[in-house]
Amino acid sequence: MTKKINHIGIAVKSLESALPLYRDVMGMAFEGTEEVAEQKVRVAFLAVGESRIELLEPTSEDSPVAKFLEKNGEGVHHLAYQVDNLDAVLADLAAQGVRLIDEKPRRGAHGTRIAFLHPKATGGVLTELCEV
Numbered sequence: 001m002t003k004k005i006n007h008i009g010i011a012v013k014s015l016e017s018a019l020p021l022y023r024d025v026m027g028m029a030f031e032g033t034e035e036v037a038e039q040k041v042r043v044a045f046l047a048v049g050e051s052r053i054e055l056l057e058p059t060s061e062d063s064p065v066a067k068f069l070e071k072n073g074e075g076v077h078h079l080a081y082q083v084d085n086l087d088a089v090l091a092d093l094a095a096q097g098v099r100l101i102d103e104k105p106r107r108g109a110h111g112t113r114i115a116f117l118h119p120k121a122t123g124g125v126l127t128e129l130c131e132v
């Protein structure tokens with residue numbers, strides 16, 4: 001089912017403040033930024049081998065990332081696993097009683113299709129599935 005870790009999401013207050021550490025100090029390849037309006041975030045991707053770090057900055061006060069920052073401060077926000085057939089995987093998980101946030105895929109960064117599982121169903125780890 002899961003192919004690899006596509007990315008690790010890290011919530012930050014400001015992309016501009018967080019980027020220099022990853023890009024300049026740690027030397028990760030910066031792949032650019034993108035606003036994902038539907039998720040109310042602006043994201044920056046940095047390549048780490050075949051995976052990525054996704055820095056997430058909220059674009060509004062009711063963004064899920066703004067709520068996370070308010071409650072926890074900056075830190076690891078979610079893990080994203082890559083799958084081949086997201087619709088089939090979601091149907092399978094639902095049939096096994098896993099609590100989903102998204103019953104149908106929605107649009108993520110770079111035109112990917114994504115869906116989140118509820119952290120209550122995954123031992124406190126917000127889990128994203130993505131199909132590239």
Ligand code: CMX
Pocket residue numbers: 009036039041054056064065067068076077078101108109116118119120124125126
């Ligand atoms: N990791 C782990 N637990 C989390 C979490 C996270 N990132 N975000 C929220 N939770 C926990 C909360 O701590 C809370 O737990 P308790 O009930 O024990 O206090 C519980 O989930 C519910 O959280 P809440 O603050 O009461 O409710 P929210 O309205 O914030 O909803 C969630 C939480 C997970 C449903 C919502 O944040 C969501 O839908 N997230 C998925 C979408 C998302 O994060 N998009 C941004 C990423 C964009 C991208 O990668 O493209």
